[in-house]
Amino acid sequence: MTTLRDLGENGLIQRFRALLPDDAPADLLTGIGDDCAVLRLGGEVLLVSCDASLENIHFQRRCMPGEGIGWKAAASAISDIAAMGGEARFLLVTIAAPSDTETAFLDDLFRGISGAAAHCGAVIAGGDTTRSPEGVVIDIMALGVAPGGRYMLRGGARPGDVLAVTGWPGLSAAGLLALQAGVEAPPLTEKHLHPLPRLAEGQWLARRESVHAMIDLSDGLLRDAGHIAEAAGIGADIDPDALPVSPAFREYGRLIGVDPRALVLSGGEEYELIIAVDGAAWAGLKKDFGAEFELELTAAGRFTELRGIRVAGEIPDETGFDHFRFG
Amino acid sequence: MTTLRDLGENGLIQRFRALLPDDAPADLLTGIGDDCAVLRLGGEVLLVSCDASLENIHFQRRCMPGEGIGWKAAASAISDIAAMGGEARFLLVTIAAPSDTETAFLDDLFRGISGAAAHCGAVIAGGDTTRSPEGVVIDIMALGVAPGGRYMLRGGARPGDVLAVTGWPGLSAAGLLALQAGVEAPPLTEKHLHPLPRLAEGQWLARRESVHAMIDLSDGLLRDAGHIAEAAGIGADIDPDALPVSPAFREYGRLIGVDPRALVLSGGEEYELIIAVDGAAWAGLKKDFGAEFELELTAAGRFTELRGIRVAGEIPDETGFDHFRFG
Numbered sequence: 147m148t149t150l151r152d153l154g155e156n157g158l159i160q161r162f163r164a165l166l167p168d169d170a171p172a173d174l175l176t177g178i179g180d181d182c183a184v185l186r187l188g189g190e191v192l193l194v195s196c197d198a199s200l201e202n203i204h205f206q207r208r209c210m211p212g213e214g215i216g217w218k219a220a221a222s223a224i225s226d227i228a229a230m231g232g233e234a235r236f237l238l239v240t241i242a243a244p245s246d247t248e249t250a251f252l253d254d255l256f257r258g259i260s261g262a263a264a265h266c267g268a269v270i271a272g273g274d275t276t277r278s279p280e281g282v283v284i285d286i287m288a289l290g291v292a293p294g295g296r297y298m299l300r301g302g303a304r305p306g307d308v309l310a311v312t313g314w315p316g317l318s319a320a321g322l323l324a325l326q327a328g329v330e331a332p333p334l335t336e337k338h339l340h341p342l343p344r345l346a347e348g349q350w351l352a353r354r355e356s357v358h359a360m361i362d363l364s365d366g367l368l369r370d371a372g373h374i375a376e377a378a379g380i381g382a383d384i385d386p387d388a389l390p391v392s393p394a395f396r397e398y399g400r401l402i403g404v405d406p407r408a409l410v411l412s413g414g415e416e417y418e419l420i421i422a423v424d425g426a427a428w429a430g431l432k433k434d435f436g437a438e439f440e441l442e443l444t445a446a447g448r449f450t451e452l453r454g455i456r457v458a459g460e461i462p463d464e465t466g467f468d469h470f471r472f473g
Numbered sequence: 474m475t476t477l478r479d480l481g482e483n484g485l486i487q488r489f490r491a492l493l494p495d496d497a498p499a500d501l502l503t504g505i506g507d508d509c510a511v512l513r514l515g516g517e518v519l520l521v522s523c524d525a526s527l528e529n530i531h532f533q534r535r536c537m538p539g540e541g542i543g544w545k546a547a548a549s550a551i552s553d554i555a556a557m558g559g560e561a562r563f564l565l566v567t568i569a570a571p572s573d574t575e576t577a578f579l580d581d582l583f584r585g586i587s588g589a590a591a592h593c594g595a596v597i598a599g600g601d602t603t604r605s606p607e608g609v610v611i612d613i614m615a616l617g618v619a620p621g622g623r624y625m626l627r628g629g630a631r632p633g634d635v636l637a638v639t640g641w642p643g644l645s646a647a648g649l650l651a652l653q654a655g656v657e658a659p660p661l662t663e664k665h666l667h668p669l670p671r672l673a674e675g676q677w678l679a680r681r682e683s684v685h686a687m688i689d690l691s692d693g694l695l696r697d698a699g700h701i702a703e704a705a706g707i708g709a710d711i712d713p714d715a716l717p718v719s720p721a722f723r724e725y726g727r728l729i730g731v732d733p734r735a736l737v738l739s740g741g742e743e744y745e746l747i748i749a750v751d752g753a754a755w756a757g758l759k760k761d762f763g764a765e766f767e768l769e770l771t772a773a774g775r776f777t778e779l780r781g782i783r784v785a786g787e788i789p790d791e792t793g794f795d796h797f798r799f800g
Contacts, residue, residue: 147575147577148575148576148577149572149573149574149575149576150570150571150572150573150574150576150579150604151572151573152576153576155602155603155604158576158579158602159602161576161579161580161583162566162583162602165580165583165584165587166587166597167587167591170596171596173562174563174596174598177596177597177598177599178597178598178599178600182599183563183565183598183599185562185563185598185616187514187515187517187519187562187616187618188514188515188516188517188618189515189516190514190515190517192514194563194565194598194599194614194616195565195599195601196565196567196599196600196601196612196614197601198567198569198601198603198610198612200569200603200604200605200606200610201606202606203569203603203604203605203606204603235500235512235514236501236510236512236521238510238521238522238523238614239489240523240525240612242525242527242530242610243477244477245476245477245478246476246477246478247476247477248474248475248476249475249476249477249479249480249485249488250474250475252477252485252488253488253492256488256489256492257492260492260493260494264494269497269498269501269504270493270504270505271501271504271505271510271512271521272504272505272509272510272521272522272523273505273523274522274523274524274525274612275482275485275486275489276482276525276527276530276531277477277482277527277530278527278530278610279527279528279529279530279607279608280606280607280608281606281607283525283527283569283605283610285523285525285567285601285612287521287523287565287614289512289521289616291514291515
């Protein structure tokens with residue numbers, strides 16, 4: 147008997163895709179398989195995505211305040227819009243919770259969702275609420291637009307492209323470890339509780355001819371770089387000495403007892419952006435990005451003809467996180 | 474300590490509304506509180522809704538096949554588009570399931586969702602899959618358009634309007650009882666497993682000047698008539714002798730041992746439409762509807778200045794179903 151555990155999340159998505167009719171309508175520009183679905187409706191190109199967060203899978207109430215759980219759930223859905231270069235416009239919010247859930251917790255949760263929405267220029271338009279038999283379930287649908295009809299897919303990377311990433315990956319994962327251990331480490335926990343979808347940066351990057359592909363960093367750098375490479379039928383080699391290791395790790399890394407570079411490679415829920423950039427244009431892009439945004443943009447490797455993701459030429463053990471296989 | 478049980482579903486929605494910023498943008502035409510949110514994007518008026526179905530709250534796997542669970546979950550979301558007079562276009566599908574869930578069940582579930590989508594002219598554009606700690610969770614987001622920018626809200630009913638309903642309410646609820654009891658009753662179980670959102674009927678009704686308000690029958694006739702009345706600040710009186718009692722009840726009602734009229738009044742998940750119609754125009758509307766559709770349209774009562782929902786002038790005991798309060 148085959149179960150979800152055997153298939154994994156990607157296997158299940160492939161299976162569902164195979165069950166869909168072949169004749170997708172012309173107004174579905176991109177269906178299952180990228181960060182968002184891309185639709186043409188009226189005069190606009192719409193980007194839509196949904197993202198579920200379940201208690202004891204994606205978050206634990208004992209080490210995370212309701213406000214942070216809500217913010218993170220909304221940021222995660224909105225980040226998919228950022229990854230296509232879109233503007234976030236509306237959210238639909240589904241919340242299911244056991245009957246004995248304190249309303250104070252639900253208020254906090256909703257305030258977090260509402261806060262992230264406001265920060266990102268999106269409006270909560272509706273949703274659904276219901277009882278759950280066990281555990282809190284949050285599902286956020288984000289609806290955005292592609293400015294001028296332009297958007298960036300994950301599949302355009304070419305061998306020789308620079309693999310670059312925004313910000314300081316690994317901080318969110320480190321923040322979770324700090325929360326679980328009860329360690330005070332504000333720059334880490336803040337990144338975990340209030341990740342900021344890179345909307346302005348994504349829109350800016352999506353307008354550059356030299357940027358060939360983009361994805362948001364939700365499953366870990368290794369794994370998300372793998373998604374870009376796989377979509378293009380190529381590979382990538384990551385330079386461990388080039389990884390962006392946040393200065394905050396120097397101060398707090400020892401407190402939580404982890405190797406920062408391992409977190410940079412595997413930490414998920416960072417909601418930074420990973421891009422594939424034409425090698426010849428990289429230096430100019432980095433300079434222009436630095437002039438526009440107060441955010442790091444770091445070359446962490448190169449895309450290669452050879453398939454698979456390698457670190458300094460070797461296939462690493464840990465290739466990210468799959469919700470069905472792990473735990 | 475206040476919990477969800479004390480608030481109820483409507484109380485929670487009111488609470489969330491109060492937490493939202495006051496300054497809704499001009500392109501949010503209708504936010505929380507109707508069947509769909511109504512948005513203006515590009516040249517179109519969009520209708521969006523989401524609807525969650527949880528195992529052991531909304532369905533039980535032991536008495537329902539995966540295909541029916543999926544169909545029903547999709548139909549429920551699409552029905553919200555029908556209730557505004559819209560065309561269904563796209564679905565996003567979130568599915569969470571325990572790791573040990575059989576993939577054969579998930580295939581069936583997805584086939585049901587896909588079947589309902591195809592029947593309604595909608596396309597599955599994307600979604601999310603993840604592991605759940607316990608029980609299957611389905612959340613469907615339906616995205617539709619209002620033809621010519623015209624849509625029908627639930628709040629326009631006036632005292633003296635006829636309260637009318639399409640089809641045979643109660644059949645779906647009876648079908649569930651038949652499934653639970655293991656009784657063979659195809660016209661009942663089919664209505665429960667494969668409800669048909671009334672899209673064409675909703676579009677037709679939304680174009681008629683004499684139709685003042687519309688809602689889909691998801692929580693039961695009494696309760697959904699109450700939603701229309703409450704939105705207009707009025708009431709309604711239902712005539713128990715005028716209720717549409719399906720001929721199928723004559724054949725199967727005794728097998729499942731229930732009073733058909735009780736099911737007609739309280740049965741949810743029927744996905745028929747309830748409308749408020751100008752009294753002077755009712756006879757003409759009914760005639761025109763009958764010429765257009767092979768579906769009953771029955772006057773079951775009148776809207777009244779006096780608030781509250783009454784049956785033959787009396788406040789009934791059972792006013793519908795609230796997911797947080799019951800069970």
